[in-house]
Amino acid sequence: MNIADSEEMAAHLLARGYMPTENLDEADLALINTCTVRDHAEHRALSFLGRLRKWKRENPKRIIIFAGCAAQRLGEKLKKTFPYLDLVSGAKEIDRFAELLDNSALFIPSGTQENKPQSSITGYVTIMRGCDFECSYCIVPSVRGPVQCLPSAEILKNAAQKAAQGYKEIVLLGQTVNAWKEEGKTFADLLNEVSSIEGVERVRFVSPHPIFITNDFLKAVENNPKIARHIHLPVQSGSTKVLQEMKRGYSREILLEKLDALKKRGFAISTDIIVGFPTETEADFQETLSLVERVHFSAAYCFKYSPRQGTPAAEMTLFPEKILEERLDILLNKVKGLAESAYRAQLGKPVQILMETPNKGRTSDNFWAQTQKEYPIGSVVNTEVVSVEDTLLLTRD
Ligand code: SF4
Structure with a gap:
């Protein structure tokens, strides 16, 4: 979900003329999207924010945005510890991120940059936010709030846009993703509808909850090979x-x-x-x-x-x-050794590979596989596993 949220926030920055860089020294703006599910994750984000003090001092025009779940949990009090922090944007505010940027007094360059996908194969589509469970150890419901399912029309539009951009695999995202529903429609219906969008070869979803593994879902899987196994x-x-x-x-x-x-x-x-x-x-x-x-x-x-x-x-x-x-x-x-034995168990099985490089890709059950010949990236190859090397399936094609 953080990858999808980061992409969404980055798109708003691209729309305002920013370009991504791997090099912090040449950056005008740093956006830290954070996780708070474990103490350790939050500490790492805060320690990175602490290290940006020097970066900001070198050029006070630089902008620092702290976003996501840790930002939601800690809120504006972060600015007391890190006075050089420009903007705090909590996980619940992701839909308002553009508004927050525009309402802030931050220096925003003009112009638009092209939104280049991070991966040409996998596109992420958020279908719900928040969680209605109250697991006794978990902080997510208090930082992300109760479940809000996005309307299927919006989800299908987003998925169709991703497919039109060339993504072959759509990953549906939600805290308890398979709890998604709307009047007259179940998660299984949604899986079928997304998989029938032109250009979509495979549909995955993260993170499901065991109690929503329903008969309806199992039936959809049996009849739809595009739902990843x-x-x-x-x-x-x-x-x-x-x-x-x-x-x-x-x-x-x-x-x-x-x-x-x-x-x-x-x-x-x-x-x-x-x-x-x-x-x-x-x-x-x-x-x-x-x-x-x-x-x-x-x-x-x-x-x-x-x-x-x-x-x-x-x-x-x-x-x-x-x-x-x-x-x-x-x-x-x-x-x-679980992974190695799971890979070994694939020996002799027929597999369908969605190619991520000319000769490597993932099977429907998410194993890495290598083909003998080269194929276009994004194509689907039906073949058979003839040998296994650690965590790589070698195929006859
Ligand atoms: S279902 Fe997951 S996100 Fe929701 S409270 Fe439990 S552990 Fe947290």
């Missing part, structure tokens, strides 16, 4: 007790049911897992390990529980760091 589905824990305390809205049993249904339909599943939630017993932790063994995820991103000020879980007593480290190590050992 990879899902990043954060499970967070394998213990019903911990899931309840996290207020995730599902039990281990429901989770396994959903995961099995996805596997049956050929999905590669990656996930996020938190270890050391304050009430996690050794038995709970073992349940997470057994879930990992049973599901064979294609990748798992594992995190030590990190309290976020203002969330209910932040009031709970933390585990000693040593236990957190030990559990994380055990889990990391368990998930080590």
